[in-house]
Amino acid sequence: MTGFNPFSLEGKTILVTGASSGIGRGIAIACSRMGAVVILNGRNQMKLDATLAQLEAGEHKIVPADLTNSESVSRMIAELPTLDGVVHCAGIGQRVLCKVATEKDVDSVIDANFKAPVLLQTELMKYKKINKGASIVFIASISTWSPSIGNAFYSASKAAIVSYANCLALEMAPRKVRVNCISPAMVWTDLILQEGVDEDQLKADEQKYPLKRYGTPDDIANLAIYMLSDASTWMTGSNVKISGGGV
16 A cells, blocks of 8 residues: 555645635635645634634634625735635525515625635736646536526526636636536535524425435535545536535
8 A cells, every 4th residue: 555645635725715614614624634734714703713723733824805805805815825726615695586686686696606706816816826737616506507486696696607617717727727616505504594494494305305415514525625636637617516416
């Protein structure tokens, strides 16, 4: 046995946005366990501190920023080292019926879920923060093709990020930088509980999945590890569904 591990992240520095909770926190923890130096981004310092406390020992760093604020992003960029991986996980959930939607409703979700990661990615490239051979991962959603009532603008924001990522993959390919998306179905996080749906209803709904459960942040993190590692060097422009067998 040589101890070879194609999924190792040793020697890699990875930025995870939305690392203060949920899927982002799970990915950050998993990256640290695989040997990466992790840069944690989010808006809530206390929650980021809680994430940091769960990481494996290493030269990890917190860089708080509101990604919808250009000045905040500029300060963040100035603090970043060059990166071998970026996980764009920050975003918001939203449920509002199309017939009562306001401009504010549209702007809030599009700004957070599409505009913010796109402009952050632009700044990372502009200031040469992405190393050759790096991996960029966007957390999308199965809602891009699986509609539900009240989810129109969230679904649209995630569909937009997938389309953007496909084009970015072509632009970044000459530098061997891979760009891929992960599209989860329902995952047990604070986000779904904040949407006002009764937890008992959610537990009943998860029994409709072939594997009889919703996902966990660890489930998504394990797929992210593959995409960030050298095991996926021939993978770009992909959008991988992870859904427990659901639609």
